Amino acid sequence: MIEYALIFAFACVGLSMILSMVRLILGPGVGDRVLALDTMSVNAVALIVLLGIAGGTQIYFEAALIIAMLGFVSTVAYCRFVLRGDIIE
Template structure:
Protein backbone atom coordinates (compact mmCIF):
# COMPACT_ATOMS: atom_id res chain seq x y z
CA UNK A 1 0.00 0.00 0.00
CA UNK A 2 2.76 2.47 0.80
CA UNK A 3 4.62 1.80 -2.47
CA UNK A 4 1.78 3.02 -4.67
CA UNK A 5 1.29 6.02 -2.39
CA UNK A 6 4.97 6.88 -2.75
CA UNK A 7 4.77 6.53 -6.54
CA UNK A 8 1.68 8.75 -6.57
CA UNK A 9 3.37 11.38 -4.41
CA UNK A 10 6.43 11.40 -6.66
CA UNK A 11 4.24 11.69 -9.74
CA UNK A 12 2.41 14.61 -8.16
CA UNK A 13 5.73 16.23 -7.25
CA UNK A 14 6.94 15.83 -10.85
CA UNK A 15 3.80 17.49 -12.17
CA UNK A 16 4.13 20.38 -9.70
CA UNK A 17 7.81 20.94 -10.51
CA UNK A 18 7.20 20.89 -14.27
CA UNK A 19 4.27 23.28 -13.86
CA UNK A 20 6.43 25.68 -11.84
CA UNK A 21 9.11 25.45 -14.55
CA UNK A 22 6.51 26.46 -17.13
CA UNK A 23 5.44 29.44 -15.00
CA UNK A 24 9.07 30.48 -14.51
CA UNK A 25 9.71 30.26 -18.25
CA UNK A 26 6.69 32.47 -18.95
CA UNK A 27 7.93 35.04 -16.42
CA UNK A 28 11.41 34.83 -17.93
CA UNK A 29 10.11 35.58 -21.40
CA UNK A 30 7.43 38.15 -20.50
CA UNK A 31 8.89 39.79 -17.40
CA UNK A 32 8.41 43.55 -17.38
CA UNK A 33 11.79 44.29 -15.82
CA UNK A 34 15.22 42.73 -15.72
CA UNK A 35 14.87 42.03 -12.00
CA UNK A 36 11.77 39.91 -12.70
CA UNK A 37 13.68 38.00 -15.34
CA UNK A 38 16.62 37.38 -13.01
CA UNK A 39 14.30 36.15 -10.27
CA UNK A 40 12.57 33.85 -12.77
CA UNK A 41 15.93 32.49 -13.91
CA UNK A 42 16.97 31.92 -10.31
CA UNK A 43 13.76 30.04 -9.61
CA UNK A 44 14.10 28.11 -12.86
CA UNK A 45 17.50 26.62 -11.98
CA UNK A 46 16.19 25.79 -8.53
CA UNK A 47 13.22 23.92 -9.96
CA UNK A 48 15.54 22.16 -12.43
CA UNK A 49 17.55 20.98 -9.45
CA UNK A 50 14.37 19.75 -7.77
CA UNK A 51 13.35 17.97 -10.96
CA UNK A 52 16.66 16.11 -11.02
CA UNK A 53 16.24 15.16 -7.36
CA UNK A 54 12.71 13.84 -7.83
CA UNK A 55 13.73 11.86 -10.90
CA UNK A 56 16.69 10.49 -8.92
CA UNK A 57 14.41 9.37 -6.12
CA UNK A 58 11.95 7.84 -8.55
CA UNK A 59 14.56 5.87 -10.51
CA UNK A 60 16.87 5.18 -7.52
CA UNK A 61 19.97 6.18 -9.49
CA UNK A 62 22.65 8.28 -7.87
CA UNK A 63 23.76 10.09 -11.03
CA UNK A 64 20.76 12.42 -10.75
CA UNK A 65 21.91 13.61 -7.33
CA UNK A 66 25.30 14.54 -8.81
CA UNK A 67 23.51 16.39 -11.60
CA UNK A 68 21.41 18.25 -9.01
CA UNK A 69 24.56 19.29 -7.16
CA UNK A 70 26.12 20.57 -10.38
CA UNK A 71 22.97 22.54 -11.23
CA UNK A 72 22.93 24.06 -7.74
CA UNK A 73 26.57 25.17 -7.90
CA UNK A 74 26.39 26.68 -11.37
CA UNK A 75 23.03 28.31 -10.65
CA UNK A 76 24.31 29.98 -7.51
CA UNK A 77 27.43 31.33 -9.20
CA UNK A 78 25.48 32.59 -12.21
CA UNK A 79 22.95 34.35 -9.98
CA UNK A 80 25.72 36.14 -8.11
CA UNK A 81 27.40 37.15 -11.38
CA UNK A 82 24.22 38.53 -12.91
CA UNK A 83 23.28 40.39 -9.74
CA UNK A 84 26.74 41.96 -9.61
CA UNK A 85 26.45 42.93 -13.26
CA UNK A 86 23.08 44.59 -12.66
CA UNK A 87 24.39 46.54 -9.67
CA UNK A 88 27.77 47.69 -10.99
CA UNK A 89 27.69 47.17 -14.75
CA UNK A 90 30.66 44.80 -14.70
CA UNK A 91 31.32 41.32 -13.35
CA UNK A 92 35.09 41.34 -12.93
CA UNK A 93 36.65 44.39 -11.30
Protein backbone atom coordinates in the same frame (compact mmCIF):
# COMPACT_ATOMS: atom_id res chain seq x y z
CA MET B 1 2.09 5.13 -2.67
CA ILE B 2 5.43 6.59 -3.67
CA GLU B 3 4.55 6.19 -7.35
CA TYR B 4 1.44 8.37 -7.11
CA ALA B 5 3.31 10.96 -5.05
CA LEU B 6 6.04 11.01 -7.70
CA ILE B 7 3.54 11.53 -10.52
CA PHE B 8 1.92 14.39 -8.59
CA ALA B 9 5.31 15.93 -7.80
CA PHE B 10 6.54 15.71 -11.40
CA ALA B 11 3.35 17.47 -12.55
CA CYS B 12 3.69 20.19 -9.90
CA VAL B 13 7.37 20.89 -10.54
CA GLY B 14 6.85 20.91 -14.31
CA LEU B 15 3.97 23.35 -13.91
CA SER B 16 6.10 25.60 -11.71
CA MET B 17 8.86 25.57 -14.33
CA ILE B 18 6.29 26.69 -16.90
CA LEU B 19 5.09 29.45 -14.54
CA SER B 20 8.61 30.76 -13.99
CA MET B 21 9.13 30.62 -17.77
CA VAL B 22 6.04 32.86 -18.09
CA ARG B 23 7.64 35.35 -15.68
CA LEU B 24 10.92 35.10 -17.60
CA ILE B 25 9.19 36.05 -20.84
CA LEU B 26 6.82 38.70 -19.46
CA GLY B 27 9.47 40.60 -17.56
CA PRO B 28 8.94 43.53 -17.05
CA GLY B 29 12.29 44.36 -15.41
CA VAL B 30 15.75 42.87 -15.43
CA GLY B 31 15.44 41.86 -11.77
CA ASP B 32 12.30 39.84 -12.44
CA ARG B 33 14.00 37.94 -15.25
CA VAL B 34 17.04 37.17 -13.09
CA LEU B 35 14.73 35.98 -10.31
CA ALA B 36 12.82 33.77 -12.76
CA LEU B 37 16.08 32.18 -13.97
CA ASP B 38 17.13 31.52 -10.37
CA THR B 39 13.76 29.89 -9.68
CA MET B 40 14.12 27.75 -12.78
CA SER B 41 17.48 26.43 -11.62
CA VAL B 42 16.07 25.59 -8.16
CA ASN B 43 13.17 23.79 -9.86
CA ALA B 44 15.65 21.90 -12.03
CA VAL B 45 17.38 20.67 -8.85
CA ALA B 46 13.99 19.48 -7.59
CA LEU B 47 13.30 17.64 -10.87
CA ILE B 48 16.66 15.87 -10.77
CA VAL B 49 16.13 14.79 -7.15
CA LEU B 50 12.71 13.42 -8.10
CA LEU B 51 14.29 11.57 -11.02
CA GLY B 52 16.78 9.99 -8.63
CA ILE B 53 13.94 8.80 -6.38
CA ALA B 54 11.96 7.46 -9.35
CA GLY B 55 14.92 5.56 -10.76
CA GLY B 56 16.08 4.31 -7.38
CA THR B 57 19.66 5.43 -8.03
CA GLN B 58 21.98 7.98 -6.46
CA ILE B 59 23.98 8.83 -9.57
CA TYR B 60 22.04 12.03 -10.19
CA PHE B 61 23.28 13.61 -6.96
CA GLU B 62 26.32 15.28 -8.53
CA ALA B 63 24.22 16.72 -11.34
CA ALA B 64 21.83 18.28 -8.82
CA LEU B 65 24.70 19.72 -6.78
CA ILE B 66 26.38 21.22 -9.85
CA ILE B 67 23.15 22.79 -11.11
CA ALA B 68 22.52 24.30 -7.65
CA MET B 69 26.00 25.83 -7.56
CA LEU B 70 25.88 27.09 -11.16
CA GLY B 71 22.44 28.62 -10.58
CA PHE B 72 23.72 30.64 -7.63
CA VAL B 73 26.89 31.74 -9.43
CA SER B 74 24.99 32.80 -12.55
CA THR B 75 22.46 34.78 -10.48
CA VAL B 76 25.25 36.65 -8.71
CA ALA B 77 27.02 37.26 -12.02
CA TYR B 78 23.89 38.70 -13.66
CA CYS B 79 23.20 40.93 -10.66
CA ARG B 80 26.75 42.22 -10.45
CA PHE B 81 26.72 42.97 -14.17
CA VAL B 82 23.56 45.03 -13.77
CA LEU B 83 24.77 46.73 -10.59
CA ARG B 84 28.39 47.51 -11.49
CA GLY B 85 28.62 47.16 -15.27
CA ASP B 86 31.27 44.51 -14.81
CA ILE B 87 31.46 41.10 -13.14
CA ILE B 88 35.00 40.98 -11.81
CA GLU B 89 36.47 44.42 -11.19
